[in-house]
Amino acid sequence: MKLYYFPPSPNTRKAHAVAIHLGLPIDLKLIDLQKGEQRTPEFMTLNPTGRTPVLQDGNFILWESTAIMQYLASQMPNLLWPDDAQTRADIVRWQSWQLAHWSVVCQPLQFENFVKPLLQLGEPDKQVVQEASDRFHQEAKVLDNHLAEHDFLVGNALTLADFSVASDLTYAGPGQFPLGGYPHIQAWYRRIEALPAWQQTSPKG
Ligand SMILES: N[C@@H](CCC(=O)N[C@@H](CS)C(=O)NCC(=O)O)C(=O)O
The missing domain is CATH 3.40.30.10 (Glutaredoxin)
Structure with missing residues (x-):
């Protein structure tokens, strides 16, 4: 492949x-x-x-x-994508949320605070940042509340759902994502960052 x-x-x-x-x-x-x-x-x-x-x-x-x-x-039996209808539906639920809501609130912060300065595209638009931050808090609360009760998103084991949702935090630092009030997201993301697969795909190299 x-x-x-x-x-x-x-x-x-x-x-x-x-x-x-x-x-x-x-x-x-x-x-x-x-x-x-x-x-x-x-x-x-x-x-x-x-x-x-x-x-x-x-x-x-x-x-x-x-x-x-x-x-x-789907190429082999594994715990990231267990062969169980309810577990898969739960994973797809979080992957759907990531595509429809989470990445939508993370991307403007990433673009305004990180990509624009990096590519010299001008100053961050304060209004866009403010609106994106407000919407970020709405979604982050949902994620943080869930992670207060679970080590991982689905079934307390690493699944595709974690890789999907974590991907948007790749530039959380330089994107100045307002994660300060979300200790459970931070702790969960540290668990993801400890994975060799996450370290080997870090843009920092
Ligand atoms: N929904 C698509 C989004 C893919 C996407 O936006 N990829 C970006 C990089 S993160 C890209 O290739 N952008 C190039 C462009 O828009 O010209 C997916 O999940 O694969």
Whole structure:
């Protein structure tokens, strides 16, 4: 299998970390987003949305990181994606929340506070930061309350759900995410950061 990836990308990280954690042999092909390689005709044939990651398994092409995670974890029996309908539904619940709500409140903070200064795109927009912070608190409360009672998101063991939700915290520091009042999120993320698969996919290298 081949993963078309861009190491600094949190969406890449989700899929790559699953492959590493499960010890799946995988070829890596860099798609450099800063050079616009996601818009070449060759890559657009693989993913018409022009985004990473993309997985290629023979003739089977898959884009969307969550689908890739589930496909990778379906290659062998494992605890990240247990073969049980209720556990899988619970994992998909958190993955759905991550896509629809969590990443939506994390991304503006990441962009305004980290990406803009990094790429010299101007000052952070204070109104966007304020609105994103307000919405961040609404979602973070839900996550923190859940993690007050659980070491991991589903069934008290590491699953795909943790890699999905953790991916948005990749730039929580430089993105100045307001995590101060959320000790359970912080403790849980430290557990994720201790995983070799998370360390090996850190954009810091
Ligand atoms: N929903 C997609 C999002 C993928 C995505 O936005 N990838 C970003 C990198 S984190 C990307 O490739 N951006 C390039 C662009 O938009 O030009 C997924 O989960 O795979």
